[in-house]
Amino acid sequence: MSKKILLIEDDKTVRENTAELLELSNYQVETASNGKIGVKKAPVFFPDVIVCDIMMPEMDGYEVLDRLSKNETLKKIPFIFLSAKTDHKDVRKGMNLGADDYLTKPFEEDELIDAIESRLAKSDILSSSENNQKPISRLQSFKALKDVFRKEMLKTFEAGEHIFKSGQASNSIYLIDKGVVKTYKLEENGKELITAIHKVDDIFGDVSFTKQSSNSEFASALEDTSLYEVSIDRVKALFNEHPQVMFEFIDQLGEHLSESKSQLMDMAYSSVRKKTAQSILLFSERLKKNKLSQIRISRADLAAVAGIASESLIRTLSTFKKEGIIDVEGRNIKINDFEALERIV
Numbered sequence: 001m002s003k004k005i006l007l008i009e010d011d012k013t014v015r016e017n018t019a020e021l022l023e024l025s026n027y028q029v030e031t032a033s034n035g036k037i038g039v040k041k042a043p044v045f046f047p048d049v050i051v052c053d054i055m056m057p058e059m060d061g062y063e064v065l066d067r068l069s070k071n072e073t074l075k076k077i078p079f080i081f082l083s084a085k086t087d088h089k090d091v092r093k094g095m096n097l098g099a100d101d102y103l104t105k106p107f108e109e110d111e112l113i114d115a116i117e118s119r120l121a122k123s124d125i126l127s128s129s130e131n132n133q134k135p136i137s138r139l140q141s142f143k144a145l146k147d148v149f150r151k152e153m154l155k156t157f158e159a160g161e162h163i164f165k166s167g168q169a170s171n172s173i174y175l176i177d178k179g180v181v182k183t184y185k186l187e188e189n190g191k192e193l194i195t196a197i198h199k200v201d202d203i204f205g206d207v208s209f210t211k212q213s214s215n216s217e218f219a220s221a222l223e224d225t226s227l228y229e230v231s232i233d234r235v236k237a238l239f240n241e242h243p244q245v246m247f248e249f250i251d252q253l254g255e256h257l258s259e260s261k262s263q264l265m266d267m268a269y270s271s272v273r274k275k276t277a278q279s280i281l282l283f284s285e286r287l288k289k290n291k292l293s294q295i296r297i298s299r300a301d302l303a304a305v306a307g308i309a310s311e312s313l314i315r316t317l318s319t320f321k322k323e324g325i326i327d328v329e330g331r332n333i334k335i336n337d338f339e340a341l342e343r344i345v
Helices: 012-024 035-045 061-069 088-096 109-131 142-149 232-241 243-253 255-286 299-306 310-322 338-344
Strands: 004-008 028-032 049-052 079-083 101-104 153-157 162-164 172-178 181-186 192-198 218-221 225-231 294-296 326-329 332-335
Touching (some): 004 035, 012 109, 049 061, 049 109, 061 079, 061 088, 101 109, 109 294, 142 243, 172 232, 232 243, 255 294, 299 310
Parallel strands (some): 004 028, 004 049, 049 079, 079 101
Antiparallel strands (some): 153 225, 162 218, 181 192, 294 332, 326 332
């Protein structure tokens, strides 16, 4: 079934020519001669993509986008501005309002089709993820990570009771819900050497993220204590999904996890590379481009689909470019080594 495009354009010649172009590309097109009419048609026609001019009578494109973004059923529809306005302030204003793309007149036929296909591909990928009950989401802070930990098993310990002993297998970390915990080592004469005192909301544990390990110290409750026990496998899975919160987590663990820091950085880096490669391949597949051809994708779209921070994505794309896997020309990505991307995945 062909995708539906709502074209809002006040210039009759541009409107008719653009509609014909889209129809020849197998899209179902509905047109509106100004923003006011477009806002009325959108909930009835319910398009897959909206292409809208900026300078129009009755209601300009900015107001159209603002109106539609307040409608729960319409706000997720990809929105592309089409205008002769080329000032950077106009571009920023449109994108800050939530536009997905911005094309200036006169435009090439391929530019418009590529922009529409890219928006549709992103929407399709995100929709597929939601249908598979794997929503693209990111923990934005260390506090959010702790909230996830609080869904794990809650254990209680009386004052003086051991939480773990030196030499025992180390398979978990702990988040304190109530009480105080001390970690310590025993000298040869049996004297305690306290390494840390942990309070409510602190995380502690002695683990390796790459191999089986044993606790190098003891942990016991200084008073009646309750805490959440989180398996290391669960922590690794969360880091793979949300590498951006990993570094704050490392800082919170303290000096006794310094050796694990480089291991965690490697793990997060690998995760970002994999997700970036997966997203490029997904877009290439959904846009139905041949191998070694260019695809037009914004960095924001790639980051949104990959579920990683834009800064991490940009660094990874630069690495891919240095490795000769891709070339980046503006918003176009050319895949030079398709097999290399597949090997990363």
